[in-house]
Amino acid sequence: xxxxxxxxxxxxxxxxxxxxxxxxxxxxxxxxxxxxxxxxxxxxxxxxxxxxxxxxxxxxxxxxxxxxxxxxxxxxxxxxxxxxxxxxxxxxxxxxxxxxxxxxxxxxxxxxxxxxxxxxxxxxxxxxxxxxxxxxxxxxxxxxxxxxxxxxxxxxxxxxxxxxxxxxxxxxxxxxxxxxxxxxxxxxxxxxxxxxxxxxxxxxxxxxxxxxxxxxxxxxxxxxxxxxxxxxxxxxxxxxxxxxxxxxxxxxxxxxxxxxxxxxxxxxxxxxxxxxxxxxxxxxxxxxxxxxxxxxxxxxxxxxxxxxxxxxxxxxxxxxxxxxxxxxxxxxxxxxxxxxxxx
Amino acid sequence: xxxxxxxxxxxxxxxxxxxxxxxxxxxxxxxxxxxxxxxxxxxxxxxxxxxxxxxxxxxxxxxxxxxxxxxxxxxxxxxxxxxxxxxxxxxxxxxxxxxxxxxxxxxxxxxxxxxxxxxxxxxxxxxxxxxxxxxxxxxxxxxxxxxxxxxxxxxxxxxxxxxxxxxxxxxxxxxxxxxxxxxxxxxxxxxxxxxxxxxxxxxxxxxxxxxxxxxxxxxxxxxxxxxxxxxxxxxxxxxxxxxxxxxxxxxxxxxxxxxxxxxxxxxxxxxxxxxxxxxxxxxxxxxxxxxxxxxxxxxxxxxxxxxxxxxxxxxxxx
Amino acid sequence: xxxxxxxxxxxxxxxxxxxxxxxxxxxxxxxxxxxxxxxxxxxxxxxxxxxxxxxxxxxxxxxxxxxxxxxxxxxxxxxxxxxxxxxxxxxxxxxxxxxxxxxxxxxxxxxxxxxxxxxxxxxxxxxxxxxxxxxxxxxxxxxxxxxxxxxxxxxxxxxxxxxxxxxxxxxxxxxxxxxxxxxxxxxxxxxxxxxxxxxxxxxxxxxxxxxxxxxxxxxxxxxxxxxxxxxxxxxxxxxxxxxxxxxxxxxxxxxxxxxxxxxxxxxxxxxxxxxxx
Numbered sequence: 001x002x003x004x005x006x007x008x009x010x011x012x013x014x015x016x017x018x019x020x021x022x023x024x025x026x027x028x029x030x031x032x033x034x035x036x037x038x039x040x041x042x043x044x045x046x047x048x049x050x051x052x053x054x055x056x057x058x059x060x061x062x063x064x065x066x067x068x069x070x071x072x073x074x075x076x077x078x079x080x081x082x083x084x085x086x087x088x089x090x091x092x093x094x095x096x097x098x099x100x101x102x103x104x105x106x107x108x109x110x111x112x113x114x115x116x117x118x119x120x121x122x123x124x125x126x127x128x129x130x131x132x133x134x135x136x137x138x139x140x141x142x143x144x145x146x147x148x149x150x151x152x153x154x155x156x157x158x159x160x161x162x163x164x165x166x167x168x169x170x171x172x173x174x175x176x177x178x179x180x181x182x183x184x185x186x187x188x189x190x191x192x193x194x195x196x197x198x199x200x201x202x203x204x205x206x207x208x209x210x211x212x213x214x215x216x217x218x219x220x221x222x223x224x225x226x227x228x229x230x231x232x233x234x235x236x237x238x239x240x241x242x243x244x245x246x247x248x249x250x251x252x253x254x255x256x257x258x259x260x261x262x263x264x265x266x267x268x269x270x271x272x273x274x275x276x277x278x279x280x281x282x283x284x285x286x287x288x289x290x291x292x293x294x295x296x297x298x299x300x301x302x303x304x305x306x307x308x309x310x311x312x313x314x315x316x317x318x319x320x321x322x323x324x325x326x327x328x329x330x331x332x333x334x335x336x337x338x339x340x341x342x343x
Numbered sequence: 344x345x346x347x348x349x350x351x352x353x354x355x356x357x358x359x360x361x362x363x364x365x366x367x368x369x370x371x372x373x374x375x376x377x378x379x380x381x382x383x384x385x386x387x388x389x390x391x392x393x394x395x396x397x398x399x400x401x402x403x404x405x406x407x408x409x410x411x412x413x414x415x416x417x418x419x420x421x422x423x424x425x426x427x428x429x430x431x432x433x434x435x436x437x438x439x440x441x442x443x444x445x446x447x448x449x450x451x452x453x454x455x456x457x458x459x460x461x462x463x464x465x466x467x468x469x470x471x472x473x474x475x476x477x478x479x480x481x482x483x484x485x486x487x488x489x490x491x492x493x494x495x496x497x498x499x500x501x502x503x504x505x506x507x508x509x510x511x512x513x514x515x516x517x518x519x520x521x522x523x524x525x526x527x528x529x530x531x532x533x534x535x536x537x538x539x540x541x542x543x544x545x546x547x548x549x550x551x552x553x554x555x556x557x558x559x560x561x562x563x564x565x566x567x568x569x570x571x572x573x574x575x576x577x578x579x580x581x582x583x584x585x586x587x588x589x590x591x592x593x594x595x596x597x598x599x600x601x602x603x604x605x606x607x608x609x610x611x612x613x614x615x616x617x618x619x620x621x622x623x624x625x626x627x628x629x630x631x632x633x634x635x636x637x638x639x640x641x642x643x644x645x646x647x648x649x650x651x652x653x654x655x656x657x658x659x660x661x
Numbered sequence: 662x663x664x665x666x667x668x669x670x671x672x673x674x675x676x677x678x679x680x681x682x683x684x685x686x687x688x689x690x691x692x693x694x695x696x697x698x699x700x701x702x703x704x705x706x707x708x709x710x711x712x713x714x715x716x717x718x719x720x721x722x723x724x725x726x727x728x729x730x731x732x733x734x735x736x737x738x739x740x741x742x743x744x745x746x747x748x749x750x751x752x753x754x755x756x757x758x759x760x761x762x763x764x765x766x767x768x769x770x771x772x773x774x775x776x777x778x779x780x781x782x783x784x785x786x787x788x789x790x791x792x793x794x795x796x797x798x799x800x801x802x803x804x805x806x807x808x809x810x811x812x813x814x815x816x817x818x819x820x821x822x823x824x825x826x827x828x829x830x831x832x833x834x835x836x837x838x839x840x841x842x843x844x845x846x847x848x849x850x851x852x853x854x855x856x857x858x859x860x861x862x863x864x865x866x867x868x869x870x871x872x873x874x875x876x877x878x879x880x881x882x883x884x885x886x887x888x889x890x891x892x893x894x895x896x897x898x899x900x901x902x903x904x905x906x907x908x909x910x911x912x913x914x915x916x917x918x919x920x921x922x923x924x925x926x927x928x929x930x931x932x933x934x935x936x937x938x
Binding site: 031032033034049050051053054063064131133134135202230231233234235236237239240241249251253262264265267270272285286317318319321322323324325327328 | 369370371374375376377378379397401402405409455459460463464465466467468481482483546547550552553554555556558559560572580581582583584608611612614615616
């Protein structure tokens with residue numbers, strides 16, 4: 001199927017139409033913060049916003065989610081039973097994050113029913129980044145501002161129009177039924193190609209990360225962990241703003257014999273994350289906790305899933321209250337290992 | 344900067360410091376990062392300028408938890424850092440003689456969350472300062488602002504830009520910026536109807552994701568186990584339900600009453616630009632009016648919440 | 662799709678106090694719906710839960726060869742375990758399982774098995790011992806030895822059963838306490854020292870060891886000294902867990918999730934992991 005286009009002026013019409021069938025989530029500005037919210041009638045999405053403050057993972061994996069309800073009549077599970085979902089305007093890094101998260105949530109032996117219930121009903125429209133931010137580093141991690149991994153339909157902003165390119169079968173099936181879209185011309189395709197080249201060349205050349213995983217194998221006791229962890233506040237800004245962090249806690253909340261079992265985001269940065277009932281904590285220092293986060297992303301995840309557990313969105317870089325920059329960490333790991341002649 | 348480095352190198356050896364907490368250059372424009380150096384040779388990494396927004400007193404408590412109370416530690420201190428150090432000493436968190444306070448004159452520091460708000464999602468690659476103006480340059484934009492527009496609200500009405508208590512002072516003392524009247528925004532807010540005020544707080548705190556950056560950036564939040572983390576008994580829910588979130592913020596403000604030095608580190612740390620300062624500022628005003636106490640000014644006055652005077656107002660006790 | 666977080670209802674069939682300080686209780690549970698019953702292997706664990714009190718993992722102490730019940734021994738620590746201790750026979754709670762891997766039964770065929778345990782960590786090792794000694798299985802294995810220690814006699818779990826085993830000739834049982842008390846006529850001394858004294862042969866020998874971290878730490882060098890290769894020494898690890906199925910991310914040791922890749926690991930595997938066990 002060919003690439004189609006939508007006049008920018010028709011976007012709201014298009015989204016409104018979508019809203020009749022789907023719960024449409026798009027970047028929305030609310031109190032100065034841009035995040036993926038369900039579009040209400042007449043509400044505007046801000047597609048030109050470079051990177052949402054919050055990653056879109058909460059669409060499939062809300063920060064606080066009821067798993068089970070219990071009362072006199074026993075237990076009921078509470079998987080999503082609502083409308084099908086459209087996730088509109090997700091940036092390529094975030095679209096790729098879903099693929100990584102699925103390696104955990106839809107792993108063959110145990111499928112997470114809450115993730116599956118939403119994800120299986122969702123169509124993802126990702127949106128190319130014409131202007132990657134200075135803190136973006138998707139191109140370090142097999143991604144890029146025009147990377148199509150994880151999208152059903154890939155959108156490119158070409159001044160007056162949006163191009164819609166079907167990527168998955170679901171995307172193709174969907175696009176074939178939308179009459180507001182017109183066929184893109186060769187000139188349009190050329191514009192998109194130029195935008196891609198411009199965006200990609202605007203990013204700094206990435207360092208080679210081939211040795212990152214194996215370097216980390218040898219750096220367990222290095223002082224570099226001290227240097228970073230002494231500055232670290234131990235808050236969860238990095239983990240909660242990360243599109244690929246997925247750790248959670250499970251808690252019961254009850255009142256008068258009725259209640260819920262909920263799951264909530266948790267963070268390996270918190271001491272309580274691993275503190276055991278006996279009081280023993282296998283990761284008592286911030287150094288251990290910070291090492292866990294970096295090792296998880298760049299070593300353990302690679303070992304288990306075959307790729308890095310980071311998409312290079314840059315949120316933790318820009319939001320860390322003490323400017324701990326994961327990019328500097330990556331380069332210093334490689335340098336330290338090289339300096340010791342390990343690689 | 345050269346003067347700073349030279350003097351610190353000397354202080355490091357004269358005072359036989361084992362650790363010095365200061366600032367080093369950050370990886371992003373207009374950002375610095377706390378720098379913990381263990382030898383005088385590393386002093387040339389240190390900087391001090393208007394990007395040094397973190398409150399370093401927090402690291403004194405961390406360091407004590409990590410390696411006991413025996414280290415001799417130096418700390419670069421703006422007015423607010425120094426006040427936090429004093430307050431922590433008064434609260435018995437560490438011994439006065441183990442800390443060497445090196446005062447530096449502060450002319451206001453940039454609040455990263457204000458910068459993010461101004462940039463509306465964009466990021467800068469460099470900046471230029473010309474007296475009171477600052478020009479921000481992005482990949483394809485340019486934005487000229489008054490520096491004041493980026494400074495922390497705490498700085499705009501700060502009365503103590505220089506360390507009040509110190510062992511050394513490097514540079515010429517600064518004048519307060521005096522851009523805002525200290526309690527004007529609180530007074531104005533108080534004029535609003537209760538439901539308007541509630542709506543405001545609801546709007547602000549509903550953005551909270553319980554990342555605890557505010558708590559962890561705060562030098563006064565050093566509890567071994569914060570009440571929000573307790574599980575036996577569990578005080579409040581751990582999710583981001585608004586009622587739980589608001590309880591967290593209210594209790595934090597109450598627990599820092601008479602102790603908060605209004606450094607603005609909590610607001611600057613918040614990734615979602617929540618107005619964390621309003622409640623705290625109102626409580627601060629209350630403490631001043633009731634007890635005439637401003638935390639962190641000297642090593643003699645008993646902290647307001649640790650003392651009782653016969654003329655303390657007690658009209659809230661039936 | 663079956664919800665992997667949904668507990669199955671189980672009824673408390675029997676409950677009794679296990680230790681003289683009353684901090685340990687043992688439960689025999691039976692499925693409310695027979696259709697929920699599952700097969701399991703020694704070393705696996707289940708998540709037990711009470712609505713409103715939470716959920717936590719417990720090793721299965723019964724053997725798959727014992728039909729009609731599943732046994733768990735619970736140490737009273739916090740909210741959930743306290744609530745479990747207050748249960749009465751007939752009450753219904755939730756159970757998810759079986760979770761995790763199991764002792765390397767396949768490798769043990771024709772081999773001598775040495776079980777080393779301390780305190781209330783005997784649970785899944787009891788499962789293993791009962792399984793190996795089951796008349797249908799016993800012929801498949803060589804000598805079976807159990808070395809078990811506790812601080813004092815009253816803290817030994819499954820004591821009546823251990824005394825019966827002492828009289829059997831298909832399992833060698835060595836019981837030890839930390840310090841001599843009146844009336845105790847068995848071994849005295851810490852598990853590592855006692856193991857060294859007994860000196861089980863490493864020839865065709867496999868060791869399954871589980872106990873407090875300090876016991877494991879000091880027993881391991883003894884076993885290595887006795888000539889057991891790290892590939893023949895297995896232990897069951899514990900970590901704070903929530904989901905039990907490798908998703909919630911907190912129980913990892915290096916790249917391994919204790920709940921999903923474990924809880925049973927060989928020391929050869931653990932030696933490759935820098936994070937402390």
